[in-house]
Amino acid sequence: MNFSLKYLRFGENSILIEWPEAIQKKILMDIIQFKCSIEKNHNVESLKSSYNSLLIEFKDLKNFNKKIENLRKLYFDKKSAEIPNFYRWTIPVCYEEEFGIDLKRLEKKLELKKDQIISIHNSSNYIVYNIGFVPGFLYLGGLNKKIHFPRKESPLQNVLKGSVGIGGSQTGIYPQNSPGGWNIIGNSPINLFDPNNKPPCIIKSGDQVCFERISLEEHSKIKIDIELNKFKLKKIKYD
Amino acid sequence: MIDVISSGLFSTIQDLGRYNYECFGVPRSGNMDKFSGLLCNRILKNKDNCGVMEITMTGPKLKFRINTYICISGADMSPKINENHIKMDSVHKIKKGEILSFGKLNFGYRSYLAVKGGFLTKKILDSRSMFYPVTNEQKIKKGDEIYINSFNEDENFIQNFSYNYNNHFEQKIIYAYKGPEYCKLSQEQIKLLTSMEFTISNSNNRMAYQLNELLKNNIKPIITSLVLTGTVQLTPSGKLIILMRDNQTCGGYPRILQLNEESVNRLSQKHSGKKIKFQIIDY
Numbered sequence: 001m002n003f004s005l006k007y008l009r010f011g012e013n014s015i016l017i018e019w020p021e022a023i024q025k026k027i028l029m030d031i032i033q034f035k036c037s038i039e040k041n042h043n044v045e046s047l048k049s050s051y052n053s054l055l056i057e058f059k060d061l062k063n064f065n066k067k068i069e070n071l072r073k074l075y076f077d078k079k080s081a082e083i084p085n086f087y088r089w090t091i092p093v094c095y096e097e098e099f100g101i102d103l104k105r106l107e108k109k110l111e112l113k114k115d116q117i118i119s120i121h122n123s124s125n126y127i128v129y130n131i132g133f134v135p136g137f138l139y140l141g142g143l144n145k146k147i148h149f150p151r152k153e154s155p156l157q158n159v160l161k162g163s164v165g166i167g168g169s170q171t172g173i174y175p176q177n178s179p180g181g182w183n184i185i186g187n188s189p190i191n192l193f194d195p196n197n198k199p200p201c202i203i204k205s206g207d208q209v210c211f212e213r214i215s216l217e218e219h220s221k222i223k224i225d226i227e228l229n230k231f232k233l234k235k236i237k238y239d
Numbered sequence: 240m241i242d243v244i245s246s247g248l249f250s251t252i253q254d255l256g257r258y259n260y261e262c263f264g265v266p267r268s269g270n271m272d273k274f275s276g277l278l279c280n281r282i283l284k285n286k287d288n289c290g291v292m293e294i295t296m297t298g299p300k301l302k303f304r305i306n307t308y309i310c311i312s313g314a315d316m317s318p319k320i321n322e323n324h325i326k327m328d329s330v331h332k333i334k335k336g337e338i339l340s341f342g343k344l345n346f347g348y349r350s351y352l353a354v355k356g357g358f359l360t361k362k363i364l365d366s367r368s369m370f371y372p373v374t375n376e377q378k379i380k381k382g383d384e385i386y387i388n389s390f391n392e393d394e395n396f397i398q399n400f401s402y403n404y405n406n407h408f409e410q411k412i413i414y415a416y417k418g419p420e421y422c423k424l425s426q427e428q429i430k431l432l433t434s435m436e437f438t439i440s441n442s443n444n445r446m447a448y449q450l451n452e453l454l455k456n457n458i459k460p461i462i463t464s465l466v467l468t469g470t471v472q473l474t475p476s477g478k479l480i481i482l483m484r485d486n487q488t489c490g491g492y493p494r495i496l497q498l499n500e501e502s503v504n505r506l507s508q509k510h511s512g513k514k515i516k517f518q519i520i521d522y
Contacts, residue, residue, distance in 0.1 A: 195363050
């Protein structure tokens with residue numbers, strides 16, 4: 001399927017392409033398809049995507065109109081480029097009290113039991129729409145409405161690395177210690193971002209993640225296994 | 240090797256930055272003032288991507304443990320070797336045991352120190368630019384030892400290297416293209432945006448410069464979209480935020496203007512309290 005796209009000049013050397021304003025899997029997949037096609041056919045400086053846009057930076061943009069014309073043609077022929085395999089990753093999360101510091105408050109306000117919140121959080125597959133905000137932070141779509149919860153009014157100065165939080169209609173994992181305003185319900189021992197690896201993130205836009213409840217003991221064990229390079233994140237291919 | 244005796248306010252190693260990792264949320268980083276960063280490397284006949292030291296407001300004290308050549312460009316912080324003041328934008332020989340230090344800030348905000356062959360810190364994701372958590376450290380600190388090569392043989396540098404700062408440090412005007420959400424601004428907002436003088440706030444760093452004056456705003460936030468270095472965002476409270484080299488790769492505030500490269504460099508040389516004025520340019 002083809003969408004009606006807007007092509008805008010953005011700064012000296014970039015073109016911004018916009019899809020309709022919506023958060024939808026089929027838009028994301030169309031963006032990824034087009035992105036792969038551009039990578040294959042154009043020599044570009046950088047290429048990045050978000051929920052409903054793609055930003056292409058060229059070495060120079062002297063021939064703006066010609067470039068747009070070529071991109072339009074390429075869009076209708078985008079299926080010719082191969083797209084990568086997509087995976088669903090299982091992310092272990094410990095929801096015990098010492099990590100899930102805001103669970104009690106959520107129980108009260110949402111009128112749900114802790115186990116219910118966790119089981120709702122565990123029962124969805126979340127699509128990775130984008131990576132940004134800080135290195136390795138996954139923008140996930142698909143949080144069940146029953147556990148939407150507003151952000152804190154004043155953010156915490158230091159949220160622990162691996163913290164799993166809920167902020168409004170979103171859920172996510174803090175890849176490093178950082179300030180943050182989401183409600184923390186658990187912690188994952190995994191590394192989402194490792195600058196010594198290429199690529200530095202194993203999860204990419206278009207992949208899915210799901211969360212799996214683990215105990216405190218399993219959390220410590222996985223931490224040790226990661227240190228020893230013995231841990232592998234579970235993944236399955238999906239279409 | 241160089242010993243860092245004291246670090247100055249905020250000194251980092253930078254090069255031209257980190258490309259190809261933005262899709263993982265890694266900022267591009269690199270010299271805030273690319274013009275001055277390139278200039279000192281070129282005067283020393285270094286490659287453009289050689290690591291330089293970016294020095295903010297107050298300078299470090301550095302002891303050289305080998306002989307080499309140095310050049311300092313950008314902000315003038317009264318540099319001296321031992322007790323002798325040295326000229327900006329020119330090549331100086333520095334000998335083993337000598338100390339490079341800085342004094343009063345005369346103009347600008349960021350100084351660039353190049354050494355022959357560049358600072359040889361470890362490259363992470365293809366760049367030496369310091370940015371936590373990509374690099375382990377956010378800035379240079381007292382007691383650090385930084386690896387550089389020694390140069391003993393005399394080299395012929397170009398005398399009177401030709402360059403022109405073109406009002407780089409004084410000019411108030413910041414040139415900007417219309418951003419993707421510029422069209423959502425009201426006539427009144429556009430008038431204020433292009434006629435008012437704005438003051439750089441205390442919140443200014445390598446990630447972003449915020450401005451003091453507010454621009455009354457009722458444009459709604461957008462679905463998290465893509466931004467560039469030099470993007471001017473307008474928050475719901477009317478705050479203007481100009482993204483700089485360590486900018487996040489995406490954001491949800493309307494992007495009303497986009498600075499050109501020259502203006503990002505120029506803004507990098509201004510500190511809190513300095514005034515700027517936007518002038519819109521066409522593509």
